[in-house]
Amino acid sequence: MQAFKTALGVCLRHPVYLIVYVGLLSLMGLFMGQSLVAAPDEGEFSAARIPFTVVDRDDSRLSRAIGEFLAARGEWVEVADEQRALQDAVATGQVDYLLIVPEGFEEDFMAAARGSGVAPQLESVFSFQSSSAMLADTQVNQYLRLVGVTAALDLGASAAQAIASANEAAQESASVQVVNPPQLAVGADAFLFYLMWGSYPLTAAIVVSVGLLMGAFSRVDVRRRVLVSPVSALSLGMQKVAAGFVVTVAVWAFIIGLGLAAFRGSAACLPPGALALALIATFLYALTPLAIAFLLGQLGASEMVSNAVGNIVGMVFTFLGGAWVSISLLPASVQAVASFTPVYWLTNVLSSCSEAGGATDALWASALPSLGVLALFAVAIFVAALVGGRLRLQSSQAGGNAAAARSR
Amino acid sequence: MGTVFLGTLRMLVRERSLFVWALAFPLILSTIFMFMFDKIDEGTVFEPVATAVVADEAWGESGFSAVVDQLSQPGGDKLLDIREFASGEAARAALESGEVAGVLRVDAEGRPEVEVAPAVSLEGVAGLGDVNRSILETVATAYLQNARLIADLAAQNPLVFADLSAVEAAFSEEGYTKEVSLTRSAPRETVRFYYALFGMAALFGAQIAMYAICQTQPNLSPVGARRALGGLSRGRTLLVTVAASWLVSFACLAVAFAYVRLVVGVDFGNRDGAALLGMAAAALMACSVGCALGALPKVDMGGKAGLLTGGTCLLSLFAGLYGQPCMQLADEVARNFPLLASLNPAKAICDMFYSLYYYDGLAVFGEKLALLAATTAVLFAVAMVFMRRQRYASI
Numbered sequence: 001m002q003a004f005k006t007a008l009g010v011c012l013r014h015p016v017y018l019i020v021y022v023g024l025l026s027l028m029g030l031f032m033g034q035s036l037v038a039a040p041d042e043g044e045f046s047a048a049r050i051p052f053t054v055v056d057r058d059d060s061r062l063s064r065a066i067g068e069f070l071a072a073r074g075e076w077v078e079v080a081d082e083q084r085a086l087q088d089a090v091a092t093g094q095v096d097y098l099l100i101v102p103e104g105f106e107e108d109f110m111a112a113a114r115g116s117g118v119a120p121q122l123e124s125v126f127s128f129q130s131s132s133a134m135l136a137d138t139q140v141n142q143y144l145r146l147v148g149v150t151a152a153l154d155l156g157a158s159a160a161q162a163i164a165s166a167n168e169a170a171q172e173s174a175s176v177q178v179v180n181p182p183q184l185a186v187g188a189d190a191f192l193f194y195l196m197w198g199s200y201p202l203t204a205a206i207v208v209s210v211g212l213l214m215g216a217f218s219r220v221d222v223r224r225r226v227l228v229s230p231v232s233a234l235s236l237g238m239q240k241v242a243a244g245f246v247v248t249v250a251v252w253a254f255i256i257g258l259g260l261a262a263f264r265g266s267a268a269c270l271p272p273g274a275l276a277l278a279l280i281a282t283f284l285y286a287l288t289p290l291a292i293a294f295l296l297g298q299l300g301a302s303e304m305v306s307n308a309v310g311n312i313v314g315m316v317f318t319f320l321g322g323a324w325v326s327i328s329l330l331p332a333s334v335q336a337v338a339s340f341t342p343v344y345w346l347t348n349v350l351s352s353c354s355e356a357g358g359a360t361d362a363l364w365a366s367a368l369p370s371l372g373v374l375a376l377f378a379v380a381i382f383v384a385a386l387v388g389g390r391l392r393l394q395s396s397q398a399g400g401n402a403a404a405a406r407s408r
Numbered sequence: 409m410g411t412v413f414l415g416t417l418r419m420l421v422r423e424r425s426l427f428v429w430a431l432a433f434p435l436i437l438s439t440i441f442m443f444m445f446d447k448i449d450e451g452t453v454f455e456p457v458a459t460a461v462v463a464d465e466a467w468g469e470s471g472f473s474a475v476v477d478q479l480s481q482p483g484g485d486k487l488l489d490i491r492e493f494a495s496g497e498a499a500r501a502a503l504e505s506g507e508v509a510g511v512l513r514v515d516a517e518g519r520p521e522v523e524v525a526p527a528v529s530l531e532g533v534a535g536l537g538d539v540n541r542s543i544l545e546t547v548a549t550a551y552l553q554n555a556r557l558i559a560d561l562a563a564q565n566p567l568v569f570a571d572l573s574a575v576e577a578a579f580s581e582e583g584y585t586k587e588v589s590l591t592r593s594a595p596r597e598t599v600r601f602y603y604a605l606f607g608m609a610a611l612f613g614a615q616i617a618m619y620a621i622c623q624t625q626p627n628l629s630p631v632g633a634r635r636a637l638g639g640l641s642r643g644r645t646l647l648v649t650v651a652a653s654w655l656v657s658f659a660c661l662a663v664a665f666a667y668v669r670l671v672v673g674v675d676f677g678n679r680d681g682a683a684l685l686g687m688a689a690a691a692l693m694a695c696s697v698g699c700a701l702g703a704l705p706k707v708d709m710g711g712k713a714g715l716l717t718g719g720t721c722l723l724s725l726f727a728g729l730y731g732q733p734c735m736q737l738a739d740e741v742a743r744n745f746p747l748l749a750s751l752n753p754a755k756a757i758c759d760m761f762y763s764l765y766y767y768d769g770l771a772v773f774g775e776k777l778a779l780l781a782a783t784t785a786v787l788f789a790v791a792m793v794f795m796r797r798q799r800y801a802s803i
Binding site for chain 2: 137
């Protein structure tokens with residue numbers, strides 16, 4: 001048990017890694033998951049509120065009315081009428097839609113509607129969210145159509161009266177019904193997304209922490225002392241693996257606990273069977289970074305290498321798992337590559353949980369192959385680590401049989 | 409000095425683990441970004457909304473069907489992509505399967521009705537479902553508003569509709585807006601993630617200078633101990649070490665830049681020379697970070713590496729690297745606490761390339777370069793304070 005205790009002690013003496021990878025990265029997952037906690041529709045439709053701004057250089061009744069019409073449907077963001085501020089607003093997506101009302105617009109618009117002169121045009125600027133901008137632009141055109149038609153047909157109406165008629169008509173709205181597909185676990189997205197993102201802190205934290213623990217035993221002087229001690233290689237290896245397993249369970253429990261606490265409402269939307277399945281799948285996934293860390297330790301990787309491998313593999317896995325962008329949006333070749341990683345199978349299970357609105361027996365039956373593949377990944381890497389460790393022990397560098405053969 | 413410079417250079421190049429962070433990391437992550445953002449940039453370009461219509465008898469007789477037909481005509485103004493279904497059940501099945509964003513139908517009185525799917529789903533992390541639903545609602549609402557306006561006008565003055573051609577002309581007026589651009593290059597959501605990636609890559613490159621400085625510290629490495637006994641003064645040793653570290657850092661960033669520019673195809677506003685100058689400044693700043701960390705007394709190399717990794721991850725969060733919510737957070741912080749944001753070197757590097765892409769002049773680029781230079785000077789000064797008159801194994 002001495003090696004087991006020492007191994008855990010090594011981990012605890014490097015709190016920076018645990019704080020950074022478990023604490024900080026999990027908090028980032030919380031933050032991102034929160035952005036998905038848009039209340040589920042529950043049968044009520046709420047329109048997308050597009051962030052926009054109106055640069056009003058006319059300051060007329062009509063220009064103000066356009067702004068008010070858009071503000072009733074979107075989020076008006078105040079932006080200074082200065083070149084750089086306007087550029088930043090569209091370049092950073094602070095607003096999806098920017099409308100510039102030129103001076104004299106109301107006068108020219110009313111005159112054109114009544115048949116004298118050419119209708120003036122407002123300048124619209126689209127940010128990168130073209131669909132959102134298109135929606136706001138459609139709304140502006142609709143409102144101006146209401147005002148223009150009134151002015152064209154009721155020649156006696158003043159600008160104020162035309163605006164009042166348009167506002168009256170704009171009270172109308174279509175009936176919209178939200179259809180919840182029966183198989184969808186509505187509201188569980190935030191928690192499931194957090195679990196998908198959780199593959200990053202799980203991978204990075206476990207690989208780095210357990211890699212550190214394993215690496216501490218790989219130092220030349222420590223290895224020499226351990227090799228002459230009355231502890232068998234098998235016992236030592238099992239104690240190191242046990243310590244790594246304890247670290248893995250602790251990291252998994254912390255990340256899951258944080259998610260359950262922060263997204264308890266979202267997690268409660270899952271049937272108990274689906275929730276248990278999601279947690280078990282995440283745990284089985286966590287065994288893969290444990291096996292990777294064991295492999296790194298067996299190969300004698302340094303702290304810096306463990307750190308790099310944990311971070312990069314974590315990022316790549318999170319990406320391939322669809323936490324950054326939905327896997328269905330990735331090219332077919334990347335999806336094919338993703339199926340050779342454990343995170344793909346984790347995502348499979350989590351996605352099927354999101355569709356578990358009712359019975360979970362069928363869900364478990366369909367998820368079992370994915371759970372099996374997840375476990376197999378860990379077993380395969382673990383076996384590779386054992387073989388790698390054995391070869392390294394026999395290498396000439398380690399002073400094993402190969403060195404003895406060479407010295408002959 | 410030349411010999412020490414070459415020796416330091418050789419030592420850094422032979423330490424392969426340094427290149428994992430400084431070179432492999434930006435190459436791997438930019439490749440990931442390339443695949444990841446490919447569809448996102450496509451997705452931000454407006455596509456007509458896939459819509460199911462219930463083409464029953466009432467639909468054929470309603471005026472709304474003519475409006476929908478007009479909005480689904482091929483051309484630049486095409487708003488809807490229509491799929492007709494004979495029954496409401498079939499249309500709803502298409503909605504539930506995700507084939508369409510919504511269902512349009514009319515009731516017995518010819519009033520349009522809309523059915524849509526829930527707004528948020530796992531597939532909708534970067535999705536457009538919410539906007540598409542609203543476009544369908546806007547189409548139906550616009551029809552009702554027009555109908556209401558006609559009814560109101562007719563109630564006030566029935567003679568208004570004596571000339572139907574005038575009514576038709578009034579409603580046929582379209583295009584009250586024209587799209588213009590305010591920026592040097594068209595806004596693209598994804599470019600800033602690559603710029604933030606260079607912020608992170610530059611800071612990870614600080615490992616190089618940190619390692620090199622640790623190799624000059626007699627208490628941290630045997631090489632440092634030997635160098636302390638050498639003929640070259642400590643000041644010159646440090647100068648040469650920083651120069652070699654900068655060269656390696658800059659070379660790594662330059663290779664990553666070439667890859668991102670030529671293979672991934674990221675635009676730096678067609679100002680590649682200025683971008684390379686920015687990379688050189690970022691590499692120098694990274695060296696100053698590495699020196700300051702490397703000079704920290706009583707902290708071993710592993711602890712310093714942990715601090716650098718953790719710090720870089722945190723600073724990259726506020727440069728917006730980890731996805732759209734993070735980018736929004738970084739923008740909020742920069743708008744509300746500009747001084748705090750300017751203290752973040754990862755954000756400064758990201759903004760430097762952003763200014764090349766979006767702004768016409770180079771004034772802002774110059775400001776960001778000056779900011780990086782100031783940060784570099786401060787960090788080198790901090791490193792000097794730690795390194796000056798350090799005593800090893802003193803009695």
